[in-house]
Amino acid sequence: MSATVLRGAPRRPSAARLGLHRATIELKSFFRERDAVVFTFAMPAVILALLGSIFDGVYPGSDVTSAQYLAPSMIAAGVASTTFINLGTSIAADRDDGTLRRLRGAPMPPSAYFIGKILMALVVTVGETVVLLGIAVVAFDLSLPTDPARWLTFGWVFLLGATACALTGIAASSLARSARSAGAVMNLPYLVLAFISGVFYTPVGQLPEPLVTIGSLFPLKWMAQGFRSVFLPDSILPQEVVPSWEHGRIALVLAAWCIGGMVLCLTTFRWRGRRGR
Amino acid sequence: MTDTPAVRIRGLRKTYGDTVAVAGLDLDVADGEVVALLGPNGAGKTTTIEILEGHRDRDAGEVSVLGHDPARTDLDWRAQIGIVTQDGGDLLELTVREAVGHFAHYYPRHRDPDQAIDLVGLTEKATERVRTLSGGQRRRLDVAIGVVGRPRLLFLDEPTTGFDPQARRQFWALIRRLADEGCTILLSTHYLEEAEALADRVAVIMGGRIVADATPATLGGRATARTVVRWADGRQETDDPAGLIATLTRRYGGTVPGLTVSRPSLEDIYLDLIGDAS
Numbered sequence: 244m245s246a247t248v249l250r251g252a253p254r255r256p257s258a259a260r261l262g263l264h265r266a267t268i269e270l271k272s273f274f275r276e277r278d279a280v281v282f283t284f285a286m287p288a289v290i291l292a293l294l295g296s297i298f299d300g301v302y303p304g305s306d307v308t309s310a311q312y313l314a315p316s317m318i319a320a321g322v323a324s325t326t327f328i329n330l331g332t333s334i335a336a337d338r339d340d341g342t343l344r345r346l347r348g349a350p351m352p353p354s355a356y357f358i359g360k361i362l363m364a365l366v367v368t369v370g371e372t373v374v375l376l377g378i379a380v381v382a383f384d385l386s387l388p389t390d391p392a393r394w395l396t397f398g399w400v401f402l403l404g405a406t407a408c409a410l411t412g413i414a415a416s417s418l419a420r421s422a423r424s425a426g427a428v429m430n431l432p433y434l435v436l437a438f439i440s441g442v443f444y445t446p447v448g449q450l451p452e453p454l455v456t457i458g459s460l461f462p463l464k465w466m467a468q469g470f471r472s473v474f475l476p477d478s479i480l481p482q483e484v485v486p487s488w489e490h491g492r493i494a495l496v497l498a499a500w501c502i503g504g505m506v507l508c509l510t511t512f513r514w515r516g517r518r519g520r
Numbered sequence: 521m522t523d524t525p526a527v528r529i530r531g532l533r534k535t536y537g538d539t540v541a542v543a544g545l546d547l548d549v550a551d552g553e554v555v556a557l558l559g560p561n562g563a564g565k566t567t568t569i570e571i572l573e574g575h576r577d578r579d580a581g582e583v584s585v586l587g588h589d590p591a592r593t594d595l596d597w598r599a600q601i602g603i604v605t606q607d608g609g610d611l612l613e614l615t616v617r618e619a620v621g622h623f624a625h626y627y628p629r630h631r632d633p634d635q636a637i638d639l640v641g642l643t644e645k646a647t648e649r650v651r652t653l654s655g656g657q658r659r660r661l662d663v664a665i666g667v668v669g670r671p672r673l674l675f676l677d678e679p680t681t682g683f684d685p686q687a688r689r690q691f692w693a694l695i696r697r698l699a700d701e702g703c704t705i706l707l708s709t710h711y712l713e714e715a716e717a718l719a720d721r722v723a724v725i726m727g728g729r730i731v732a733d734a735t736p737a738t739l740g741g742r743a744t745a746r747t748v749v750r751w752a753d754g755r756q757e758t759d760d761p762a763g764l765i766a767t768l769t770r771r772y773g774g775t776v777p778g779l780t781v782s783r784p785s786l787e788d789i790y791l792d793l794i795g796d797a798s
Binding site for chain 1 (some may be wrong): 596609611612649
């Protein structure tokens with residue numbers, strides 16, 4: 244019989260398992276902190292409820308109301324909020340309050356931190372989307388599509404859009420000098436983008452052309468357009484910038500932001516705050 | 521057990537711009553030893569400890585922590601180190617048990633989280649949010665997280681700053697318990713009585729250098745310094761205090777009025793040391 248080889252030390256848990264532990268800790272912290280919940284989770288829902296109630300009327304040549312037109316765009320803005328703003332501010336806070344430092348002092352594989360953050364953002368984003376869809380269906384009579392092809396479109400737009408915004412948010416977290424400034428640093432570009440992407444200002448086809456051009460450089464405009472193609476009938480197309488849903492272009496722009504965001508993350512991510520050199 | 525010291529530092533240097541924080545520092549910490557790095561603010565204590573933790577790059581010098589260069593380490597090395605930093609403001613929304621329990625997951629041979637919480641005396645607060653803890657309780661939580669992985673070597677950076685005297689005594693008892701378990705401890709402090717109460721050895725750091733390195737009893741020649749005998753009408757330094765007191769007793773025909781016998785306090789020695797160096 245061969246001798247049994249005993250490993251001297253028990254093994255450290257895998258990055259995947261630790262990532263799951265991180266995700267539960269992140270989610271608990273997120274939902275217990277009222278600021279974070281209000282700013283990233285509740286704000287899009289409140290805006291949808293408010294603007295949806297204020298806007299009135301039906302677009303000519305279709306049976307789509309202003310509120311119904313707003314709803315899919317707000318889902319895109321909600322995804323951007325729970326990924327871009329959520330990750331940007333929470334990572335800036337982690338850098339500022341000693342979270343990253345403590346984690347770097349523990350035997351944690353760096354990937355476990357990112358797995359935790361991304362799972363947290365994913366859960367919050369799915370929750371946000373369900374809330375926004377619920378408001379749209381209950382309050383504004385948005386009808387959910389029955390065609391599986393439309394849900395397939397929803398799936399890939401959601402996945403690409405959320406990934407692009409999440410990676411951009413992780414990269415942007417390094418821009419904030421402190422946790423306190425992170426809210427402003429992340430919210431300003433978000434609000435500006437929401438306007439020039441035709442989320443708050445509807446329909447997007449009515450925006451001045453220079454603003455549309457700038458908005459088209461960023462992922463939010465394309466994610467919103469993708470979600471409108473899922474929930475709205477083609478009779479609304481005359482209100483778009485071009486009378487087509489442009490699925491190919493949506494996929495292209497969002498994928499480009501995923502790749503660019505990943506490159507930015509890998510090149511700019513700082514574990515240490517500004518004083519830790 | 522090995523002969524390699526837990527910490528070995530030779531010629532460590534670190535500058536920030538024009539400011540020299542650590543200027544050629546040498547220090548050894550043996551396995552199982554409790555060493556206090558004592559010095560005023562800005563002496564280079566935190567920088568040195570952060571370099572040992574692998575949290576800061578050094579400019580020059582040789583550093584070995586548990587046999588590895590902390591600038592190039594892996595997670596197995598990390599699993600043997602415990603770190604208690606000066607200013608943690610994280611984990612606020614979690615309960616004490618959630619926070620300690622979470623960090624236990626990272627370590628292969630961790631303590632039971634409740635045992636770590638009990639060790640630092642926070643059992644009554646286990647289900648409270650970290651946000652609600654007082655400053656002293658918060659630092660004890662940091663220690664619980666620092667020791668939940670059963671580290672061989674624990675770094676404590678000014679662990680009792682801002683404590684009231686009672687909290688400080690409780691904290692000292694905690695550190696002694698950890699030392700009794702065989703944990704090697706390097707702590708920085710600017711409190712003399714803390715160094716004296718806890719450390720097997722005190723290394724006084726000043727201007728980024730070690731200016732004295734000895735047991736608390738012998739630091740700066742304290743053990744061999746002449747004893748000062750004071751009484752109502754006089755004061756005399758002597759190598760034979762018993763003889764002098766016997767003489768005085770005869771002279772006064774009984775009790776010597778206002779008699780005190782003292783060796784230079786650690787504080788006298790320390791003030792001499794940092795006074796000389798600055």
